[in-house]
Amino acid sequence: MTAAARKAAVTGHPVAHSRSPLIHGYWLKKFGINGEYGCLDIEPDDADRFFRTFSESGLTGANVTVPHKEIAAAACDRLDEAAKVMGAANTIWLDDAGRLCGANTDWTGFLGNLDQRAPGWDDDPGTAIVLGAGGAARAIVFALLSRKFKAVHIVNRTPEKAAKIAEEFGSRTFAHSWDNLGTLLEEAGLVVNTTTLGMTGKPPLKVDLSPLPQSALVTDAVYVPLQTDLLKQAEQRGNRTVDGLGMLLHQAVPGFERWFGVRPEVDDDLRALIVRDLGGAK
Ligand code: NAP
Helix, strand or coil: CCCCCEEEEEEECCCCCCCHHHHHHHHHHHHCCCEEEEEEECCHHHHHHHHHCHHHCCCCEEEECCCCHHHHHHHCCEECHHHHHHCCCCEEEECCCCCEEEECCHHHHHHHHHHHHCCCCCCCCCEEEEECCCHHHHHHHHHHHHCCCCEEEEECCCHHHHHHHHHHHCCCEEEECHHHHHHHHCCCCEEEECCCCCCCCCCCCCCCCCCCCCCCEEEECCCCCCCCHHHHHHHHCCCEEECCHHHHHHHCHHHHHHHHCCCCCCCHHHHHHHHHHHCCCC
């Protein structure tokens, strides 16, 4: 008799666009694991009930995407440090006692991407600029502080949201309006876009990178398109760039290990598979 297949899924609303089934499906096949990974669209009105009764879902665990990350975290019996700080969980599982546990792996996804694609990027952590103050910004500020960046400047349209993050994360974080960006760029070693601007279907991100030192690294959380206008501009002026796809791939690693018992790697074939699915962007 063979053991029952373990099942996991990505939960969100909407969720059909998610690449998580492709990512986990790739690893399940690669390791020959008897498991399944699907897609579950959970209506917002049903989300609290779903996560609070997760043990009845038949799933070993799940990824959680917009807009349910906060609701999932609130339903968890246990949270890792990052999920506690962010008040949001993107990876959940049942422990041996049937308790719902949650983690936030967006920050390790961000770090894993830069470690893989820009080795040495944090050798001399100085000043970073984070554009945006939503969920992705929170994870990335957490990540940058963990790598000892001396100053993290958060630039956002709604100043109160940037100020709230700066207040929560302490003395190395500073909130700014877009008007300050030109001056901030002069000192920056890293620029990260975490706004939705520049994403396909959203307004463009209009930033003039000319004050930025050429040694600075520029990266984008947006990965549709893969090569955003921000990255194009940075590349044209000689800055090192890293696209946002690797963040998505690396954030998936801890969940897969948790649910299926094998720690997978983000390899070139996986990246190529998702790039093809995104429409062949570079
Ligand atoms: P979010 O919480 O909704 O935050 C959106 C941010 O974009 C806010 O700072 C918002 O500013 C800003 N923004 C939106 N429209 C704007 C406009 N017209 N002008 C100026 N600012 C604007 O979203 P999120 O979850 O952080 O996600 C942000 C982006 O990161 C998305 O494109 C998402 O796909 C991407 N992401 C990628 C990964 C990955 O693995 N690569 C992971 C997470 C997220 P206000 O505060 O002023 O509204």
